[in-house]
Amino acid sequence: MSLLDLTATQLAKAIKKGDVTAVDAMQAVIEQIENKEKELNCYVTFDKEAALENAKKVQAGIEDGSISGPLAGVPVAIKDNMCTEGVLTTCSSRILGNFIPAFSAEAVIRLEKAGAVIIGKTNMDEFAMGSTTETSAYGVTRNPWNTEHVPGGSSGGSAAAVAAGECFFALGSDTGGSIRQPASYCGVVGMKPTYGTVSRYGLIAYGSSLDQIGPLCKDVTDCATIMEIIASHDTKDSTSMSRNDTDFTSALVNDVNGMRIGIPRTYFGEGLDPQVKKAVLDAVDVLKSKGAIVEEFDLDLVDYAIPTYYTIAAAEASSNLERFDGVKYGYRAKKYEGLHDMYKRTRSEGFGAEVKRRIMLGSFVLSSGYYDAYYLKALRVKALIKKAFDNAFAKYDIIIGPVAPTTAPKLGSSLADPIKMYLGDIYTISLNLAGLPGMSIPCGVDLNGLPIGMQIIGDCFKEHNIIRAAYTYELARGGFKTPYDKEVQ
Numbered sequence: 001m002s003l004l005d006l007t008a009t010q011l012a013k014a015i016k017k018g019d020v021t022a023v024d025a026m027q028a029v030i031e032q033i034e035n036k037e038k039e040l041n042c043y044v045t046f047d048k049e050a051a052l053e054n055a056k057k058v059q060a061g062i063e064d065g066s067i068s069g070p071l072a073g074v075p076v077a078i079k080d081n082m083c084t085e086g087v088l089t090t091c092s093s094r095i096l097g098n099f100i101p102a103f104s105a106e107a108v109i110r111l112e113k114a115g116a117v118i119i120g121k122t123n124m125d126e127f128a129m130g131s132t133t134e135t136s137a138y139g140v141t142r143n144p145w146n147t148e149h150v151p152g153g154s155s156g157g158s159a160a161a162v163a164a165g166e167c168f169f170a171l172g173s174d175t176g177g178s179i180r181q182p183a184s185y186c187g188v189v190g191m192k193p194t195y196g197t198v199s200r201y202g203l204i205a206y207g208s209s210l211d212q213i214g215p216l217c218k219d220v221t222d223c224a225t226i227m228e229i230i231a232s233h234d235t236k237d238s239t240s241m242s243r244n245d246t247d248f249t250s251a252l253v254n255d256v257n258g259m260r261i262g263i264p265r266t267y268f269g270e271g272l273d274p275q276v277k278k279a280v281l282d283a284v285d286v287l288k289s290k291g292a293i294v295e296e297f298d299l300d301l302v303d304y305a306i307p308t309y310y311t312i313a314a315a316e317a318s319s320n321l322e323r324f325d326g327v328k329y330g331y332r333a334k335k336y337e338g339l340h341d342m343y344k345r346t347r348s349e350g351f352g353a354e355v356k357r358r359i360m361l362g363s364f365v366l367s368s369g370y371y372d373a374y375y376l377k378a379l380r381v382k383a384l385i386k387k388a389f390d391n392a393f394a395k396y397d398i399i400i401g402p403v404a405p406t407t408a409p410k411l412g413s414s415l416a417d418p419i420k421m422y423l424g425d426i427y428t429i430s431l432n433l434a435g436l437p438g439m440s441i442p443c444g445v446d447l448n449g450l451p452i453g454m455q456i457i458g459d460c461f462k463e464h465n466i467i468r469a470a471y472t473y474e475l476a477r478g479g480f481k482t483p484y485d486k487e488v489q
Contacts, residue, residue: 003028004165005482008074008222011168012115015062015073022062022073022117025168026055029075029119032165039147042161044080044138045088046120051075055117062115070225072115077167079158080121081128082108082213083202087118091204092136093126095324095331095350105202106237107171107213107230114229119167122157126352127321128175128206130154131421132414133182135354140411143185144483145450149408152182158216159186163483169217169226173203175210176309177403177428183216183440184403184453187480189223189470190216194460195435196241197227199234207316208239210309210432220441220471224248227463243461251464256472257291259465262396264299267427273406279444279452280402286476287400287469297395301388302430304381306422309429310358311365311378317355318362324350357418386434393459398469400456402427403440407450427455437463441470442480451480 003025006014014020030048037043055075061067078084081091083101090096104112112118125135133141133156141156143149144164151160155172159182162170172179174192183190191214198213205211215226228249233242263284268277288294326332326346333345351359365374392399404424414421431438437460440453454473458466 007218008168022055022059067115069114076116077170081204094137106199125154128154152185154178180440185408187451191439199237201236205320207313251467259292267401275446283443305430308381314362403453403455
């Protein structure tokens with residue numbers, strides 16, 4: 001077995017036992033990056049020497065007993081919208097092409113305290129606005145299962161890096177499905193926790209009421225372990241929740257007997273690829289065979305999720321991105337006449353097309369005369385969507401559906417039709433509007449060998465139910481192949 005075949009938790013145990021070192025693990029990852037990176041383009045920033053030096057420091061701490069965290073010595077990649085002290089953080093945008101933060105995001109700090117070793121910063125859709133990782137100013141990331149296809153987005157670099165063995169796990173952010181959808185497309189596990197569970201301090205905001213940091217990793221055990229580390233109450237984040245139930249590894253139980261599972265009819269109707277439908281329902285049947293009680297039901301208001309989400313997210317993006325003006329940091333246009341012209345030219349040159357589109361949409365819905373008609377109405381619908389889920393969770397422990405209507409589309413096909421790209425988020429965005437936790441777990445491949453993800457949804461603060469169901473299914477399913485295995489699942 002190659003070192004890269006180990007999960008993050010397996011590697012941490014091997015390092016703790018002294019079978020391998022943190023340096024060995026980092027060298028294995030570096031070798032994989034050097035072999036695959038030209039083809040995949042998972043990273044925006046990667047400093048080989050710094051990564052090895054950090055690995056040596058952590059290994060020394062493990063040996064002298066000063067570092068003993070559950071992920072000590074494990075190489076991790078960080079999505080490039082999370083601040084990392086002294087390391088370039090760009091949001092994959094030209095406008096932040098020279099931005100080096102003076103502090104780190106809280107989630108990054110917690111990983112470092114647990115002994116994880118940062119490799120570099122992963123590619124993403126610019127400012128997390130996209131579903132394909134094609135809007136990055138630093139080039140397109142490709143899906144390791146088939147390089148003619150997208151890895152998903154916006155955390156596409158993180159998902160592809162995990163799938164390709166270019167890291168052992170990664171952090172991503174999820175505003176409307178940006179962890180779960182690339183996890184599905186790349187055949188890895190990805191989780192968006194309940195809003196407020198992981199501190200957003202140091203996460204460069206897209207939609208502040210929707211953004212949440214979460215892990216992308218190889219299996220459910222890794223997911224639970226990482227979540228335990230990064231979940232925390234943080235006074236620096238006003239939306240951070242104080243929870244006493246973040247012992248997520250306690251949910252790694254092979255038992256779903258009596259668990260009530262709801263299957264929304266709306267999620268399995270028109271527009272869903274038959275292969276995706278079959279794979280997800282087959283996975284549900286596995287849980288049913290383990291004693292789960294499965295029932296179909298109607299989840300109303302899902303049809304309104306797309307317009308609601310893109311109204312709210314664009315409005316918040318318009319507000320959040322006002323700070324990028326070329327005055328204090330980031331890109332500044334070289335030629336301009338006066339302050340107003342400097343703002344205009346800097347933002348016109350610094351932002352990409354998709355970001356400009358969403359800023360303009362957000363500015364429109366917030367403008368005088370349209371605020372009530374669009375933004376306030378969207379907030380009311382958001383509340384109704386949350387109520388619909390509340391009604392569902394009064395009957396069910398978890399809800400299961402697909403992550404995306406199809407497997408990973410070909411490069412270029414989504415950007416040619418932005419509306420089609422937006423509709424690709426139809427099964428994921430409701431969770432962000434309602435603040436709910438959700439996980440994508442691989443449940444098969446299509447006829448072209450591209451992975452299919454199953455989405456498990458829980459009520460607020462009920463991640464344990466999701467983890468228990470996912471873990472039970474994973475054990476029944478068995479190992480999931482990597483893109484570079486000779487035999488395809």
